[in-house]
Amino acid sequence: MNIPAAAHALAHDLLAFIDASPSPWHAVRTCEERLQAAGFSPLLETERWVLQPGGRHYVVRGGSSIIAFVVGTQSPAEAGLRLIGAHTDSPGLRIKPKPAEQVAGMVRLGVEVYGGPILATFADRDLSLAGRVNVKTAEGYESRLVRFNDTLLRLPNLAIHMNREVNESGLKFNKQTELPLLLGVADDSASESRFRQPIASALDVAPDDLLTWELNAYDTQKGTLWGVDREFIADSQLDNLASCHAALNALLAISNPAATALCAFFDHEEVGSESAAGAAGSFLHDVVARLAAGAGLDSEDQRRMLARSFFISADMAHAWHPNFPAAYEPCHHALVNAGPVIKSNANQRYSTTADTAARFMAICAKAGVPCQQYAHRTDLGCGSTIGPIVAARLGIASVDVGSPMWAMHSIRESAGVLDHSYMTAALTAALAE
Ligand code: CO
Numbered sequence: 001m002n003i004p005a006a007a008h009a010l011a012h013d014l015l016a017f018i019d020a021s022p023s024p025w026h027a028v029r030t031c032e033e034r035l036q037a038a039g040f041s042p043l044l045e046t047e048r049w050v051l052q053p054g055g056r057h058y059v060v061r062g063g064s065s066i067i068a069f070v071v072g073t074q075s076p077a078e079a080g081l082r083l084i085g086a087h088t089d090s091p092g093l094r095i096k097p098k099p100a101e102q103v104a105g106m107v108r109l110g111v112e113v114y115g116g117p118i119l120a121t122f123a124d125r126d127l128s129l130a131g132r133v134n135v136k137t138a139e140g141y142e143s144r145l146v147r148f149n150d151t152l153l154r155l156p157n158l159a160i161h162m163n164r165e166v167n168e169s170g171l172k173f174n175k176q177t178e179l180p181l182l183l184g185v186a187d188d189s190a191s192e193s194r195f196r197q198p199i200a201s202a203l204d205v206a207p208d209d210l211l212t213w214e215l216n217a218y219d220t221q222k223g224t225l226w227g228v229d230r231e232f233i234a235d236s237q238l239d240n241l242a243s244c245h246a247a248l249n250a251l252l253a254i255s256n257p258a259a260t261a262l263c264a265f266f267d268h269e270e271v272g273s274e275s276a277a278g279a280a281g282s283f284l285h286d287v288v289a290r291l292a293a294g295a296g297l298d299s300e301d302q303r304r305m306l307a308r309s310f311f312i313s314a315d316m317a318h319a320w321h322p323n324f325p326a327a328y329e330p331c332h333h334a335l336v337n338a339g340p341v342i343k344s345n346a347n348q349r350y351s352t353t354a355d356t357a358a359r360f361m362a363i364c365a366k367a368g369v370p371c372q373q374y375a376h377r378t379d380l381g382c383g384s385t386i387g388p389i390v391a392a393r394l395g396i397a398s399v400d401v402g403s404p405m406w407a408m409h410s411i412r413e414s415a416g417v418l419d420h421s422y423m424t425a426a427l428t429a430a431l432a433e
Helices: 005-019 024-037 191-203 238-253 283-294 299-307 354-367 387-394 417-431
Strands: 041-043 056-061 065-070 081-087 092-103 106-114 127-137 140-147 181-185 210-219 224-226 232-235 260-266 310-314 341-343 372-374 397-402 404-406 413-416
Touching (some): 005 224, 005 232, 005 238, 024 041, 024 056, 024 140, 024 238, 024 260, 065 238, 065 283, 081 238, 081 283, 081 387, 081 417, 092 191, 106 191, 127 191, 140 191, 181 191, 191 210, 232 238, 238 260, 238 310, 238 413, 238 417, 283 299, 283 387, 310 354, 310 417, 341 354, 397 417, 413 417
Parallel strands (some): 041 056, 081 260, 081 310, 310 397, 341 372
Antiparallel strands (some): 092 106, 092 210, 106 181, 127 140, 127 210, 224 232, 232 413, 341 397, 404 413
């Protein structure tokens, strides 16, 4: 198939974005760097905000959620807000607070399962550590990002000779006993110091000055384009850094919008969003309230603002897999490289309504982008997104959309090169609507 050079270039930029973002904290840092380069200035939640039409700003909560916006030239009471939401976190393995354990001459790290990963895909991968560490300082402590480019960790499979049924019964791991990650051969030092030493060296501090950490076991293999025309993308964390990247590029592409344009990227979506920085927390509500206050809206005009607003929950969608036709609802096959998918669920696992779906279809038409509709098989449990949470909390019209992908929650997911360009164009049109 014919893939325009611009679509390949955008896909390569997505791979660079993901490579720079091996944890939610890194993802926020990556967004900050790109926003600053485009003239967005940081706001602090602890300070008073002064907002002017045309102002370009961003604010971070908890180090792993970020909201960026361009203040519209019209009053939000008249124009409403154009909002896009996505998430910075991905399912995987997180290192425990005191992880190092010595077992029969080996040091291994205890992990917690974060969200719902396909655990078998984490075996035999080149894993390493990325996240944030709190380091003791003269004043107390400070939070630092850390990332190892070298492969430090591995979860080797059990040989088929000891797991004879693996191809018939599937690859299964006991989460407590069989998931700890191998770090190295034990030596005379305590296993705890075998874990602390490389982190301390990377941060140039003493091992005892490492206080606490939130560390992700990430895949060091870089993303790639594949397929006979390189029409597909393979990488970790496509769910949902691909949506963050598309939304961020949409925000960077618009200038002087009439309606305030805002992107919110939340942590903790994969574990239910119930946290201070998550979509069920007050972060978006607080920022919207401050936007309204900055525009001088009274409580009546604040309600008018919300009633005129539109929220797009951008999260990945399930693509039709030709090898597993029975997994899908007939007439709802979302094809890779055939455009953004509108996700509907009568039980409100997705926030889409007939009205908001029609509105997104019109946005796609305006952007010259095809779009598709998806519904899950009736006898299978459907996933959810931040869409219903934000729609309920703010009371604004909302639609759930996403680019089609294969292997959602694998450590190595796949999606379409064209779809990423289509989604970016659709979201750009939505913010300028
Ligand atoms: Co997701």
